[in-house]
Structure formats: structure tokens, C-alpha cells
Amino acid sequence: MEIVVSKDLLKANxxxxxxxxxxxxxxxxxxINLLGSPGSGKTTVLEALGKVWQxxxxxxxxxxxxxxxxxxxxxxxxxxxxxxxxTGGGCHLEANMVANALESLPLDDLxxxxxxxxxxxxxxxxxxxxxxxxxxxxSVTEGHDxxxxxxxxxxxxxxxxxxxxxxxEYTDFSIEQATEDALRLxxxxxFFTVSARTGAGINELADFLLAQLT
Amino acid sequence: MEIVVSKDLLKANxxxxxxxxxxxxxxxxxxINLLGSPGSGKTTVLEALGKVWQxxxxxxxxxxxxxxxxxxxxxxxxxxxxxxxxTGGGCHLEANMVANALESLPLDDLxxxxxxxxxxxxxxxxxxxxxxxxxxxxSVTEGHDxxxxxxxxxxxxxxxxxxxxxxxEYTDFSIEQATEDALRLxxxxxFFTVSARTGAGINELADFLLAQLT
Numbered sequence: 001m002e003i004v005v006s007k008d009l010l011k012a013n014x015x016x017x018x019x020x021x022x023x024x025x026x027x028x029x030x031x032i033n034l035l036g037s038p039g040s041g042k043t044t045v046l047e048a049l050g051k052v053w054q055x056x057x058x059x060x061x062x063x064x065x066x067x068x069x070x071x072x073x074x075x076x077x078x079x080x081x082x083x084x085x086x087t088g089g090g091c092h093l094e095a096n097m098v099a100n101a102l103e104s105l106p107l108d109d110l111x112x113x114x115x116x117x118x119x120x121x122x123x124x125x126x127x128x129x130x131x132x133x134x135x136x137x138x139s140v141t142e143g144h145d146x147x148x149x150x151x152x153x154x155x156x157x158x159x160x161x162x163x164x165x166x167x168x169e170y171t172d173f174s175i176e177q178a179t180e181d182a183l184r185l186x187x188x189x190x191f192f193t194v195s196a197r198t199g200a201g202i203n204e205l206a207d208f209l210l211a212q213l214t
Numbered sequence: 215m216e217i218v219v220s221k222d223l224l225k226a227n228x229x230x231x232x233x234x235x236x237x238x239x240x241x242x243x244x245x246i247n248l249l250g251s252p253g254s255g256k257t258t259v260l261e262a263l264g265k266v267w268q269x270x271x272x273x274x275x276x277x278x279x280x281x282x283x284x285x286x287x288x289x290x291x292x293x294x295x296x297x298x299x300x301t302g303g304g305c306h307l308e309a310n311m312v313a314n315a316l317e318s319l320p321l322d323d324l325x326x327x328x329x330x331x332x333x334x335x336x337x338x339x340x341x342x343x344x345x346x347x348x349x350x351x352x353s354v355t356e357g358h359d360x361x362x363x364x365x366x367x368x369x370x371x372x373x374x375x376x377x378x379x380x381x382x383e384y385t386d387f388s389i390e391q392a393t394e395d396a397l398r399l400x401x402x403x404x405f406f407t408v409s410a411r412t413g414a415g416i417n418e419l420a421d422f423l424l425a426q427l428t
Binding site for chain 1: 251253284305356364381
């Protein structure tokens with residue numbers, strides 16, 4: 001019984017995600033689904049991209065959190081339009097939440113749309129939101145074993161960003177091992193190593209995103 | 215409809231959790247539910263406790279992961295009995311999984327039982343497993359804003375362990391702010407600051423756990 005309900009819910013989600021995708025495609029606007037553990041640095045990566053693109057590109061951001069509007073406020077501080085979804089207890093965003101959030105953003109006036117999902121390396125993987133590209137931020141302080149331990153997230157991603165490279169030397173993280181494990185799950189992945197805090201590697205990520213999405 | 219099913223499932227979970235608790239109580243054995251984000255250091259905290267207790271205390275460990283048996287193997291390397299639950303795509307452990315896992319541990323021969331939950335700061339909070347004590351491991355590399363952004367986890371915990379204190383100076387984490395935010399959510403919390411990697415602070419945590427639970 002529960003499994004049937006769950007499958008129906010996922011199917012309903014996929015239908016709405018497809019509608020989001022069609023709507024954005026008609027506007028020639030692409031959406032990124034930005035995923036990762038709590039504290040992997042998703043918002044800080046956006047802030048770092050903001051420093052690169054500020055003035056030249058206008059990005060709309062949908063922020064998903066259980067509670068608080070802190071991340072939305074950080075994005076608005078860049079000067080980008082942001083809208084905050086508070087899920088209450090919900091562990092991931094769903095396509096209908098994003099459909100509603102689209103109503104409050106100036107879509108005609110954007111170069112790119114980013115959804116920052118709830119910090120979660122599990123549930124967020126199974127919900128299509130209508131994105132063109134999935135980016136997983138994995139901070140090097142989390143340990144390279146996380147790739148093999150949370151396979152669906154990496155199987156369904158397009159890009160892996162290894163973040164917090166500025167403190168890599170104080171961790172036991174092996175970028176080689178994480179890359180090898182991720183490619184075993186998904187040979188199509190593209191990788192970037194960055195420090196969102198210092199800005200190292202962010203230009204390369206920014207160039208890639210612009211080439212892919214605008 | 216979905217909400218009703220979900221409430222029924224949670225109620226069924228709570229019934230099994232109560233049975234787990236009664237079963238362990240009859241054996242005079244207490245269980246810890248160990249929670250936290252992916253990469254917060256839950257297994258490393260157990261390994262550090264293993265160094266303190268090895269020989270003197272016998273701890274049984276139930277390891278929950280989406281995939282791999284890596285954490286179970288790390289616990290067995292300490293010399294403690296461990297059993298691994300692979301949830302497939304499941305984002306949290308449930309009481310019935312723990313009930314099954316109890317069958318494969320030598321319960322009569324243990325001083326304490328630990329369930330290391332799936333790395334997840336959201337879904338794991340809402341499922342009672344039959345534990346006596348809930349410990350949340352929050353690594354200082356995750357950022358102190360995580361407390362306010364993931365309130366249910368801290369509202370339902372008994373103990374917060376700030377981990378990775380050895381690299382605190384390379385982060386922007388404020389232990390004072392995190393403590394203040396957590397106490398606002400739950401005034402009953404007890405706090406420890408440790409480095410599971412170096413062993414700093416682990417003796418205090420170990421003494422507290424023994425006083426509370428054995």
C-alpha cells in the first residue's frame with residue numbers, strides 16, 4: 001500500500017517537473033538543482049559565483065530550507081532576486097513547490113535560475129524539479145567515502161563540486177578516490193575542485209555553467 | 215490521504231520502538247541513537263570511544279547506511295560486535311529494522327548498544343528506534359547556522375557533540391552561537407566539544423555516557 005502511494009507521488013512530481021521544464025524552456029531559461037549535505041557550502045558557492053557574475057549576469061535563486069530565511073537573505077545581499085521555501089519538516093523540495101516559487105521571480109529578466117535544495121544527501125536525489133543540470137556540492141571535510149555510501153545522489157548528478165579545498169590539507173579526503181568512486185557510479189560526471197570561501201576554482205565553474213546553460 | 219498513511223506509519227514505528235525499548239530494558243541494556251549529517255564523524259566518534267573503552271566495555275553497534283558495509287567493518291576492527299543495515303534508498307532507520315538487527319547481536323553480553331543512523335539531519339529526527347538517548351554529532355566544518363536551520367533534530371536530541379574541534383580554527387564556526395541556538399530549541403541539551411580524530415574531549419563524553427547509561 002505505502003509503496004503504491006509513494007510511486008504515485010513520485011509520478012505526480014515528475015509530471016509537474018516536466019511542466020516546470022517546459023515552461024522554463026519556452027523562456028529560454030535553464031535551472032540548476034544544487035544539492036549536498038547540510039554545511040557542504042551550497043550557499044557559499046552561490047555567493048562566490050555572485051562575486052564572479054555580479055553586474056554581468058542576473059541569477060534567480062529559490063532557497064529550500066526546513067526553517068529560517070537566512071540563505072535567501074544571503075542571496076539578496078548579492079543583489080539577486082531570491083525566494084525562500086520553508087518546508088517545515090520536509091527533507092527535500094518537490095516540483096510543485098518550485099512551480100509556486102517561480103511565480104515570485106522575475107523570470108523574463110534572468111540569465112539563469114538556481115534551486116538550492118534542502119541540505120540532504122539522500123531524499124533530494126529522487127525528486128526531479130525540472131532542472132537542466134544537477135550539481136552536488138561535497139565538501140572535503142565530509143570524507144571521500146560519502147560517494148560510495150550515498151550512490152543515488154551521484155548516479156543522478158551531472159556535476160560534482162569538491163568544496164572547502166582551502167582546508168583540504170587538514171582532512172584525510174582523497175579527491176582521486178572520490179573521483180574514481182563517483183565515475184564508477186556515473187561515468188558522465190564533470191568535476192570541479194573549489195574553495196567557495198577563497199574563490200579558488202570558482203572562475204572555472206562559472207565558465208562551465210555559462211557555456212552549458214546560457 | 216498521504217498524510218493519513220504517513221501518520222499511521224509513524225504510529226506503527228512508535229509501537230515497534232516501544233517494544234524495542236521494553237525488550238532492552240528487560241535486559242538492563244540501553245541504546246543510543248547516534249545522528250548527524252553525512253561526514254559529521256559519527257563512526258569516528260565511535261572509534262574514539264572504542265579506544266577509551268576497549269577491553270573494559272563491550273558495545274554492540276547497529277550501522278545504518280544506504281549502501282556499503284564500510285562502517286560496520288570499521289566497528290568490527292575495534293573488536294565490537296556490529297551488524298550492518300543497508301536501507302537501499304531509505305533516508306533513515308526505522309524501529310522494525312532495528313528490531314531485526316537486534317537478533318544478530320549478542321545482547322546478553324553487551325554493556326551498551328549504539329545505533330549509528332543514516333547520515334541525515336532531517337528524516338532521522340522523526341523516527342524513534344527505542345533508544346534511551348539521542349546524540350547529534352555536528353562537525354564544526356558544517357557551520358553553526360545548521361542548528362537553527364534544522365530545528366527538529368535538535369529539539370528531539372539529548373546530547374550535541376561538536377566534532378572536528380582540531381580544525382575549528384580554520385572554520386567560521388561559533389560554538390557559543392550554536393550552543394545558544396540549540397538551547398533556545400531545547401533547554402535540556404548537554405554539550406560536548408571533541409575531536410574524534412585526535413581524541414580530545416572523548417574521555418568526558420565517555421564518562422557521561424557510562425554514568426547515564428550503564
